Structures are given as C-alpha cells and as structure tokens.
Amino acid sequence: MKTLGIIGGMGPLATHDFYRKLIELTPAAEDAQHIPVVMVANTLIPNRIAAWEGRGPSPLPALITAARQCVESGARVLAMPCNTAHFWFEDMARAVPQARFLHIADEALRACPRGDGLPLRLALTGTHATVAMGLYQSAAVRLGMNVQWIDVTGVQASVTAAIASVKAGRIERAVAEYQRALDVLRSAGAKTVVMGCTELPVIAGSVRSGVLLIDATETLARACIAACMND
Numbered sequence: 001m002k003t004l005g006i007i008g009g010m011g012p013l014a015t016h017d018f019y020r021k022l023i024e025l026t027p028a029a030e031d032a033q034h035i036p037v038v039m040v041a042n043t044l045i046p047n048r049i050a051a052w053e054g055r056g057p058s059p060l061p062a063l064i065t066a067a068r069q070c071v072e073s074g075a076r077v078l079a080m081p082c083n084t085a086h087f088w089f090e091d092m093a094r095a096v097p098q099a100r101f102l103h104i105a106d107e108a109l110r111a112c113p114r115g116d117g118l119p120l121r122l123a124l125t126g127t128h129a130t131v132a133m134g135l136y137q138s139a140a141v142r143l144g145m146n147v148q149w150i151d152v153t154g155v156q157a158s159v160t161a162a163i164a165s166v167k168a169g170r171i172e173r174a175v176a177e178y179q180r181a182l183d184v185l186r187s188a189g190a191k192t193v194v195m196g197c198t199e200l201p202v203i204a205g206s207v208r209s210g211v212l213l214i215d216a217t218e219t220l221a222r223a224c225i226a227a228c229m230n231d
Contacts, residue, residue, distance in 0.1 A: 005070025010082035014198035018081035126196030155181035
C-alpha cells in the first residue's frame with residue numbers, strides 16, 4: 001500500500017472534510033487496512049487568489065515545500081484539497097517527480113455523466129479565480145469531454161459568500177448563499193453542478209440542489225484510495 005501525502009491547510013475545514021471522506025470511503029476493517037497518510041496542513045501558505053490577481057506573493061515556494069515534505073516522509077501519491085492552488089499544479093508536479101500527483105479537476109470531471117453524445121450542461125461553482133483560470137475547462141479538454149458550460153457570473157457573489165462563510169465557520173449563512181446559487185443555476189438549465197471549491201462540499205448535505213452535485217473533494221478521495229491501494 002502506498003503512502004498518501006496531503007497538501008492541506010487551504011483551508012483547515014476543507015482539509016478535515018477531505019481526510020474524513022478518505023477514511024470513510026476506504027474499505028478497511030482495522031487500522032492497518034487504512035491508507036498511511038502524511039499531511040502538511042500549512043495555513044500560512046500565501047493567499048492563492050491574491051497571488052493570481054497580482055496582489056500578493058506567490059504560494060508556489062510554500063506549496064513545493066509542502067509537497068517535498070510529504071515525499072521526504074514517504075508519500076508516493078499526492079493530493080491537494082484546494083482547487084485554486086491547482087493553478088500551480090504543473091510546477092509542483094515537476095518539483096516532486098517521485099510521486100504521482102492527482103489533479104482534483106480531472107477526478108471531479110471523471111465523475112460527471114456522459115450520455116448520448118450530447119453536450120453536458122455543466123456549471124462550475126468555486127472561487128472566481130478557479131472559474132476564470134480555466135482549470136476545469138482545460139481538464140474537460142484533456143478528458144475529451146463535450147461540455148456546455150453554464151454562465152455562473154450571476155451567482156458568483158453568492159458562491160463567494162458561501163465559501164467565505166464556511167471558512168469563517170458560519171455554516172447556516174453558507175448554506176443559504178449556496179442554495180440561492182443552485183436555485184438560479186437550475187433555472188438556467190444546469191443539469192450537473194461541480195462543487196469546485198473544497199469549502200463547498202462541507203455543506204453539500206444541507207442543500208436541496210435539484211441537480212446532480214459533483215463533490216470534487218469526494219472524487220479526489222476516491223481516486224487517492226484507488227491509487228494507493230490498487231495501482
């Protein structure tokens with residue numbers, strides 16, 4: 001069984017949610033059947049959105065340090081439960097060639113339905129940076145998917161507020177804001193909505209979506225289990 005390295009802390013509750021799902025989804029009956037984990041939960045990694053917008057220092061040195069700490073401690077599979085930080089994924093992967101680094105957008109999109117050759121009417125909810133970076137759009141191209149992206153501009157303020165509320169521990173407000181966004185997206189014709197910020201799956205069980213919700217955190221956890229236990 002391979003050791004998993006978790007590059008976390010972005011934010012703490014999202015990292016907790018990922019690790020909890022990893023444990024719950026692992027087919028284990030005793031401690032020794034669970035995946036060995038090395039976690040670096042550095043909450044001081046520079047703000048990813050501010051860096052992308054040119055308003056703050058790059059998080060890349062701290063991200064590479066965290067990845068290398070995981071690898072030096074024995075990790076051979078890496079996961080980073082933060083979508084926006086995947087803007088620096090390629091540079092990080094080059095810095096730690098000893099490990100297989102799983103991409104959260106690839107794993108989330110692999111869980112989306114593909115039917116009848118028709119375009120998948122898909123909405124991506126996440127930070128405005130994640131949406132604008134094209135992380136998921138690029139992943140769809142890599143995976144050969146036919147996607148019709150639903151415009152999320154009109155709900156971005158509500159999604160951003162939901163993310164910020166989860167980070168601040170204001171869960172009820174987060175649920176209300178995200179529910180508002182989902183209602184609009186459903187009315188706009190979205191059939192599938194990706195929770196493309198790892199704060200959003202924290203509240204997934206409390207919203208009434210009316211659409212297929214793709215939990216990017218859960219899909220990443222499932223991929224880690226497969227990579228560590230079966231590959």
